Amino acid sequence: MVLLADYRGREQSYVKHVFLERYLEALIFKTASVYRHIVYVDGFAGPWQSANELFKDTSFGIALNALRRAKETWKTKSRDVKMTAFLVEQDPKAYGKLATIQPQFHDIEIKTYNEDFISLVPTIVADIPRDAFAFFFIDPKGWGIPLLKLKPMLARQKSEVTFNFMFEFINRAASITDPDTVAGLNELMPYGDWRQRLTAAADADERKAILIDAFTKNLQQIGGYSYVVPTEILRPLTNRTLYCLFYATRHEIGLKEFRQCQTKALDAQASTRAALKVEYEVAGSGQQEMFTSLHDMGPNETAAEREAAKKAAEAAVLELAPKAPDHITYKQLWPMVLTKHAVRLTEVNAICTGLKKKNELIFLDWPPHAKAPKDGYRLQRPAQGAKLIIPPARRRS
Ligand SMILES: C[S@@+](CC[C@H](N)C(=O)[O-])C[C@H]1O[C@@H](n2cnc3c(N)ncnc32)[C@H](O)[C@@H]1O
Known part of the structure; x- marks a missing residue:
């Protein structure tokens, strides 16, 4: 190592x-x-x-x-x-x-x-x-x-x-x-x-x-x-x-x-x-600190970049998925997303699972108990925008 x-x-x-x-x-x-x-x-x-x-x-x-x-x-x-x-x-x-x-x-x-x-x-x-x-x-x-x-x-x-x-x-x-x-x-x-x-x-x-x-x-x-x-x-x-x-x-x-x-x-x-x-700051103030003990303590400056990359990847998923009745396979989709955005496959899996739950993506072959998308699944966006569901209590009779 x-x-x-x-x-x-x-x-x-x-x-x-x-x-x-x-x-x-x-x-x-x-x-x-x-x-x-x-x-x-x-x-x-x-x-x-x-x-x-x-x-x-x-x-x-x-x-x-x-x-x-x-x-x-x-x-x-x-x-x-x-x-x-x-x-x-x-x-x-x-x-x-x-x-x-x-x-x-x-x-x-x-x-x-x-x-x-x-x-x-x-x-x-x-x-x-x-x-x-x-x-x-x-x-x-x-x-x-x-x-x-x-x-x-x-x-x-x-x-x-x-x-x-x-x-x-x-x-x-x-x-x-x-x-x-x-x-x-x-x-x-x-x-x-x-x-x-x-x-x-x-x-x-x-x-x-x-x-x-x-x-x-x-x-x-x-x-x-x-x-x-x-x-x-x-x-x-x-x-x-x-x-x-x-x-x-x-x-x-x-x-x-x-x-x-x-x-x-x-x-x-x-x-x-x-x-x-x-x-460097410690050296400037004349104090002595152990460099190695500080190594794991710094704020993760990549955290914000990673969040931005995930957001951009989500937008890319929605852009790349065609509207129904057209579709692409997950195996076609994820490499295109990973090429353009610094995200991991597990993160794209989670993004797609979230979009499916929100009905913004449809997976045609997703079996009932599956937790994440697989290469062979076909996916598409709904043909129409998400339908507005009005709660019954607020409906006029
Ligand atoms: C940046 S260092 C390589 C460091 C090494 N790859 C590492 O990560 O530990 C570049 C090396 O290439 C050697 N070098 C420069 N020009 C070269 C050439 N035309 N052919 C082969 N080696 C060369 C240099 O002498 C130097 O040792």
Whole structure:
């Protein structure tokens, strides 16, 4: 498990790693129930600013442990799953440490490369067996990534990707007119009219929305993904977005797990930020307090955002459900809601159950004692608006 104590001064990496740990833990395990071979590819592996001797605070350490746990759990159920990791690091000094990792993980096949990841993409893709499922993690320090050069990897079927989009750098670079910067950023997001839209942006929030939308569409188009969803990671002490983790998948189960892990990561972000703010105030007043004991005490700054997301999700459900006699299945509906709104499937289930009780939604296949909607149920809105029922006592005779 990742420990906050390993992330002094780089708390934003803690949030990134909480997400990565939960996501890989859940999805590697699930995927290994179908695939006999799982491959994890870390294109920018590090170690980078690691404080833990066993590399538990690095992306590759987190991934290798998740691969190991899934393998061991499946072994107890008599299922043998092969686990492989391809780890790439360009910096020779960091690579020197990366290259020592294999003896700690004798049960996982590890290949390390001291090379530029972009040039290695075709080799790595060719090395992944056809029948294996692959998780790609792309976490560069900057934004100089020609996305089309990653196409062989992004477009590989039986794969999904998490990409760290360095929002703060990219936002700044998008205002620079120097030809190399313009060309570099155009290679990161080769498609779309995002540059024209940026020039018309009214404020910082609109700029952010345009850049996030642009990268979502580029990743979707180049990789052919069904779902691409972002999570913003804030600077630890201000409300400014530092980077944005994009998760891309072809399967709705991935989307469901992503929203689950995102909630946990955002909770970790809120409590870490609250504790840091208290710590700064305490330092200013000259008192000594224990940082870790404050960690769980901060107000949950995501609570209001989560409520707003639920409200928006409810409006989306009503908008997406067609009026009777038309209908859609629940399996068609919930992925559309989760793609657009930061809510969990259990929350959409509760929203739909509530709307059914209020007669604002009709489920055609809902059996008498069912408590939550299921994928196969068909649903629709009533053809007419809700009827006004006048209590008998107030009726005129
Ligand atoms: C942000 S750090 C990665 C941190 C790591 N993913 C983690 O979460 O623990 C980026 C790493 O990529 C390495 N790097 C930079 N350019 C690279 C390239 N073209 N190919 C491979 N590695 C590169 C850097 O040396 C650095 O260690």
